[in-house]
Amino acid sequence: MAIGITSEETLDSQLGGCRFNQDANKSKVSYCASCSAHKYALCSKLDGEALAAFGANSTHRKIDAGQTLYSEYDEATSFYTVVSGEVRLSRMLDDGRRQITGFKSQGDFLGLSTKGLYTADAEAIDDVVVCQFSLAGLNKSLENFSAVQVRLMEMMQAEVIDLQDQMLLLGRKTPIEKIANFLLDRAERHIERNGLAEDVNEVEFHLPMSRVDIADFLGLTIETVSRTFTKLKKSGLIELKTSQDVKICDLDELRVQANSDE
Amino acid sequence: MAIGITSEETLDSQLGGCRFNQDANKSKVSYCASCSAHKYALCSKLDGEALAAFGANSTHRKIDAGQTLYSEYDEATSFYTVVSGEVRLSRMLDDGRRQITGFKSQGDFLGLSTKGLYTADAEAIDDVVVCQFSLAGLNKSLENFSAVQVRLMEMMQAEVIDLQDQMLLLGRKTPIEKIANFLLDRAERHIERNGLAEDVNEVEFHLPMSRVDIADFLGLTIETVSRTFTKLKKSGLIELKTSQDVKICDLDELRVQANSDE
DNA sequence: CGGGCCCTTGATTCACGTCAATCTCTGTGG
DNA sequence: CCACAGAGATTGACGTGAATCAAGGGCCCG
Numbered sequence: 393m394a395i396g397i398t399s400e401e402t403l404d405s406q407l408g409g410c411r412f413n414q415d416a417n418k419s420k421v422s423y424c425a426s427c428s429a430h431k432y433a434l435c436s437k438l439d440g441e442a443l444a445a446f447g448a449n450s451t452h453r454k455i456d457a458g459q460t461l462y463s464e465y466d467e468a469t470s471f472y473t474v475v476s477g478e479v480r481l482s483r484m485l486d487d488g489r490r491q492i493t494g495f496k497s498q499g500d501f502l503g504l505s506t507k508g509l510y511t512a513d514a515e516a517i518d519d520v521v522v523c524q525f526s527l528a529g530l531n532k533s534l535e536n537f538s539a540v541q542v543r544l545m546e547m548m549q550a551e552v553i554d555l556q557d558q559m560l561l562l563g564r565k566t567p568i569e570k571i572a573n574f575l576l577d578r579a580e581r582h583i584e585r586n587g588l589a590e591d592v593n594e595v596e597f598h599l600p601m602s603r604v605d606i607a608d609f610l611g612l613t614i615e616t617v618s619r620t621f622t623k624l625k626k627s628g629l630i631e632l633k634t635s636q637d638v639k640i641c642d643l644d645e646l647r648v649q650a651n652s653d654e
Numbered sequence: 655m656a657i658g659i660t661s662e663e664t665l666d667s668q669l670g671g672c673r674f675n676q677d678a679n680k681s682k683v684s685y686c687a688s689c690s691a692h693k694y695a696l697c698s699k700l701d702g703e704a705l706a707a708f709g710a711n712s713t714h715r716k717i718d719a720g721q722t723l724y725s726e727y728d729e730a731t732s733f734y735t736v737v738s739g740e741v742r743l744s745r746m747l748d749d750g751r752r753q754i755t756g757f758k759s760q761g762d763f764l765g766l767s768t769k770g771l772y773t774a775d776a777e778a779i780d781d782v783v784v785c786q787f788s789l790a791g792l793n794k795s796l797e798n799f800s801a802v803q804v805r806l807m808e809m810m811q812a813e814v815i816d817l818q819d820q821m822l823l824l825g826r827k828t829p830i831e832k833i834a835n836f837l838l839d840r841a842e843r844h845i846e847r848n849g850l851a852e853d854v855n856e857v858e859f860h861l862p863m864s865r866v867d868i869a870d871f872l873g874l875t876i877e878t879v880s881r882t883f884t885k886l887k888k889s890g891l892i893e894l895k896t897s898q899d900v901k902i903c904d905l906d907e908l909r910v911q912a913n914s915d916e
Numbered sequence: 917c918g919g920g921c922c923c924t925t926g927a928t929t930c931a932c933g934t935c936a937a938t939c940t941c942t943g944t945g946g
Numbered sequence: 947c948c949a950c951a952g953a954g955a956t957t958g959a960c961g962t963g964a965a966t967c968a969a970g971g972g973c974c975c976g
Contacts, residue, residue, distance in 0.1 A: 483822045485913055491822040504811055511815050541803060548810040549766055553773050555817040560745045560753040562824035563873030567964075603923065611825030613965060618924050634973095635923060651747055829932075865955060875933060880956050896941085897955060 423447065429475045429523065432499020434547070437539035446537055449529040454521050461502070461514040461522070468505030471530045474498055477520030478600045481512040482608065492609040494554070495601065498585065501547060503527070518600045562611045565651065570610040571620045572650035575630065579640050596639040603635070624649075685709065691737045691785065694761020696809070699801035708799055711791040716783050723764070723776040723784065730767030733792045736760055739782030740862045743774040744870065754871040756816070757863065760847065763809060765789070780862045824873045827913065832872040833882045834912035837892065841902050858901040865897070886911075 424447035430436060438446050452475060455461055461472070464483060479496045493512060496502055502522070504511055525533070534541045561573055582597040583590070599606075603614045610617070624630045629646055631639040640646055686709035692698060700708050714737060717723055723734070726745060741758045755774060758764055764784070766773055787795070796803045823835055844859040845852070861868075865876045872879070886892045891908055893901040902908055 481818075483818065485822070485826065487913075489826040491825040493818040493821050504814060506812070506815055512818065535800075538797075541807075545803075545807065545810070548807070548814065550768070551814055552766060552810065552817065553768055555814065555821065556743075556745065556755040556774065558821060559755050559817065559824060560747070562821060563753040563870075564747065564751040608825075614923075615925085615966080616964060619964095622924075876955075877934080877957085878932060881932095884956075 424450075427475060427523070429473055429499045433473045433523070434501055434540055434543055435473075436499075437543050438537065442537060442539070446533055446540065449525055449533060451524050452521055453524050454519070455516040457516055457518045457520075459516050461516065461520075462510050463513050464510055466510050468503065468508055468510045469527055471503040471525045471527055472501065472514075473523040473525075474500050474502065475521040475523050478517045479514050479520055479522075480517055480601065480605060480609075481514055483512055490608045491611070492605060493558075495605075495609070497581075501544075517605070567610075567612055567616050567620045568623065568649055569651050570612065571606075571617065571624065572646050573652055574606065574610060575624075575638065575640060576643070576646055576650050576652060578638075579643060579646075593643045594639065594641055595643065596633075596637070599636045599638060686712075689737060689785070691735055691761045695735045695785070696763055696802055696805055697735075698761075699805050700799065704799060704801070708795055708802060711787055711795060713786050714783055715786050716781070717778040719778055719780045719782075721778050723778065723782075724772050725775050726772055728772045730765065730770055730772045731789055733765040733787045733789050734763065734776075735785040735787075736762050736764065737783040737785050740779045741776055741782055741784075742779055742863065742867060742871075743776055745774055752870045753873070754867060756820075757867075757871070759843075763806075779867070829872075829874055829878050829882045830885065830911055831913050832874065833868075833879065833886065834908050835914055836868065836872060837886075837900065837902060838905070838908055838912050838914060840900075841905060841908075855905045856901065856903055857905065858895075858899070861898045861900060 424430060424435065424443050425439065427433075430443075435443060435446055455477075457477075461479060462468075462470075474496050476498060479500075479502060480492050481494045481496060481502070482490050482492045484490045495517070496514075502514055505527075534544070561570055565573065578597060578599065579595045582588075582595055583592065588595070601609075603617050606612075607614045607617045612620075621630070621632065621635075625632060629640070629642055629649070631641060633639065686692060686697065686705050687701065689695075692705075697705060697708055717739075719739075723741060724730075724732075736758050738760060741762075741764060742754050743756045743758060743764070744752050744754045746752045757779070758776075764776055767789075796806070823832055827835065840859060840861065841857045844850075844857055845854065850857070863871075865879050868874075869876045869879045874882075883892070883894065887894060891902070891904055891911070893903060895901065
């Protein structure tokens with residue numbers, strides 16, 4: 393089951409029952425308002441009529457695991473909000489070296505461009521649903537909905553700060569610190585999104601991405617990632633039910649290992 | 655001579671002749687319009703009356719080389735535009751490891767915060783002049799001047815894309831690629847800011863920052879930085895008049911070395 | 917049962933970091 | 947004018963930790 397889909401929702405209800413729903417405007421109010429990503433997304437500050445009007449330009453779309461949403465240097469036509477599932481953003485060098493710049497999930501936005509071209513590859517890690525806006529339409533909306541503009545600003549600011557954190561990690565942290573940080577971020581996101589108590593010291597969650605993805609996110613090789621997981625396992629800090637299902641046994645100690653500053 | 659001050663301008667004229675110039679409103683039109691940072695800055699889309707009104711909330715301030723503008727976790731009260739000189743933004747770990755997240759110069763903004771606290775240290779590399787806004791005032795201005803909001807959006811977007819580039823560099827590039835990239839960025843900025851021909855293959859410019867700063871920006875040690883400079887020098891790609899004054903002898907070849915993708 | 921993919925583990929290498937000495941430039945004081 | 951000190955940069959010798967290379971294991975799916 394994909395991250396971010398709460399148990400009440402079927403995929404069908406998220407898609408509004410149709411792939412292209414321009415004809416669904418009259419039901420938009422309840423449609424967008426009931427979207428599982430709404431409260432984290434671009435549109436989180438809108439409701440009622442305004443939300444319906446804003447949402448009228450959007451379309452939900454399903455992307456299968458492994459599929460490409462867009463590629464770097466493609467002509468940028470759309471802007472996206474992730475509804476469910478997880479998308480990886482990455483850049484590549486000619487020789488195949490890759491850096492993942494972020495994993496985007498429920499409520500996160502996607503689709504930045506310069507000079508009309510996307511600046512990263514965007515691929516679905518697992519089955520993904522996105523809410524798609526035409527770029528032209530979004531820019532028009534931004535003029536009319538200042539609440540969206542404000543929200544976008546907030547989200548961009550948060551993005552910059554995240555990226556700066558990640559730079560510190562990439563430039564100056566050891567493999568153990570990197571993995572600990574990574575797991576900590578995932579754990580905290582999981583706690584937040586699932587409304588668990590803030591002060592728990594154990595969490596269990598699923599990692600949708602492969603070891604290759606983790607390596608390319610943290611600036612390591614798969615071997616080092618794997619060895620570091622093993623180290624953490626042997627020290628009793630984590631358990632691996634499968635390679636993608638982690639249990640953090642001591643969040644506090646993980647924070648120490650992560651050197652995370654927060 | 656500080657980067658970004660064109661030859662006609664004295665520091666005095668940039669400061670408007672006074673440190674706190676609330677009383678200078680009537681002369682604001684010409685004051686802001688003649689600011690050397692205007693065309694790159696937050697206010698670049700404003701002119702005439704609007705520019706004067708927007709600028710009324712701002713104050714130019716001089717910061718000496720080496721001085722701190724603000725520190726991480728300080729209460730965020732102001733937002734800044736760099737008028738001249740150069741500021742480094744950095745984060746630190748407890749044990750002193752440091753990552754510089756960016757060098758900010760003419761027209762760039764500064765002062766992002768979360769939960770009311772600055773997210774980085776900001777220090778003057780050389781003598782710096784900034785244009786300072788109270789955060790409250792700026793937020794109010796953003797409501798009234800949509801052109802500023804649009805411009806801020808553009809600048810934030812460019813910032814995100816820059817940071818993603820830097821992540822690819824930190825995570826996946828070799829020391830030579832890192833230094834070549836760094837020099838290339840500097841060279842291109844120099845060419846742009848000084849209006850040189852686009853197709854030159856040689857440039858000469860000043861690096862205001864120390865080897866330590868370069869190392870902390872690129873995720874290297876000073877020794878590796880130094881050795882890499884020497885390598886580039888021996889291969890005839892660059893010349894060093896002093897350790898801070900570089901001449902790029904073959905920009906095209908430097909682009910090859912940088913693996914820069916652009 | 918067999919093939920393929922992903923992950924883990926082990927052995928080896930080498931690039932970058934570390935440690936240490938020397939050099940250069942600048943400013944200061946005799 | 948020179949001697950000296952101190953900071954920053956360079957260079958060299960050496961060690962190490964992560965990358966590389968190579969093998970083996972687990973799991974899914976036909």
